[in-house]
Amino acid sequence: MPIIVGPEIETYLYQILPSRDPVLSHMEDQARKRGIPIVGPTVGRFLHFLALLHKPKKIYEMGSAIGYSTIWWAKAAGPDGEVHYTDGNPDNEKEAKQYFKQAGVEKIVKTHVGNALQIIDELPGEFDLIFCDIDKNGYPEAFHKAYPRLKKGGLLVADNVLWSGTVALPSKAPVDTHGGRKWVEAVKEFNRLIYETPGLFTTIIPLRDGVSVSLKLK
Template sequence: MSMLHTVDVDGLLTLMNPADDPILERMEDQANREGFPTVGHEVGAFFRLCARLMDAESVFEFGSGFGYSAYWMAPAIGPAGQIVLTEVDEDELDQARAYFEQGGYADRAVFERGDALEVIDRYDGPFDLVHLDHENERYLDGFETVREKVSQGGVIVADNVLHSGEAMSPADLRAVLDGARTPDEGSSLAGIAEYYTHVTNDPEFETSVIPVGEGIFASVRT
């Protein structure tokens, strides 16, 4: 359960999740078995909803692991859509490719091995939906690298922005934003605070906080 809402809300979110997919179940089993961090069921469902609401046809991910979050969005972009997965770990990228093939979505995915901040230079866009899920301290770099490649009305979603184990809590972030605390330079907390301040003051984007999973900032290009 997310620390960002109550047990009752968690139960309702579970009830309203899309029907289970056997491939997603296998991916979640792998994550549980290996202790691999994923966005989780409720965040995945939110990403799919975003893609459907905006009729997204093009998605770019900064950090894809073995493809869990990307797989959630794949059904929503349609057979003519494209989602670019990026990952520095070759084995994880191969696993993502295998899961997409098993689910029948390989034809709408591109698997790029390498640093997403370098991979994005090979794409012109525009992207309807961008997912930031690499190192927190590099979120701002990711945002600035992709911002001009986001379509009008497109969304940049940044994950893990309110809670990250013992490294960060919503109270920690609020204390930094209020000036009551100075985070360690280069830490996740410093990176998220810098990112939040930047995107909320950007005149070309409107940002909201979504309290699911470990927290999301959703920034719409206006």
């Protein structure tokens, strides 16, 4: 678990969380035991909160693993929502589908196995919200794919934009996070794009591993 804020604050934030849907708690246990990199409950609540505020109906998720963040989105989108799950691993999709049934969101989640950066080209129309949580070397391309597909007033949300704090290291410093320097540079490029693209208004929340939220203004 990457820690961006101090460990005492991080622990406190987890300790005071209200209990969750048993399906989500079960998935958190599985993720802990099997080392599955899910957003976890503090970020999950934040995603759900964003969706309650923004009321997106059509959501595209890039990188869904066993569907934990998908369920937080789906429960906020409601019965007339449409949440697109994507993951490159068919075993993840199989497991996720069971959880979607248990969580009662199987009718609104559409699953796709393959590269999220290509699947988006096969789906019609614009999205109200796009969430990026794929391998970090894909973040700049994810930005270029997502931005034109977001409707005006839509949200682009991304996890891990502080990448265990490595984004703040000097540019030649060695990094021991997964993906090495290449992934760090990709995340930094993504952050540059979301802040410098004129049609977006972005903020980065230093929650867990950093979550960015960008509103498409025009």
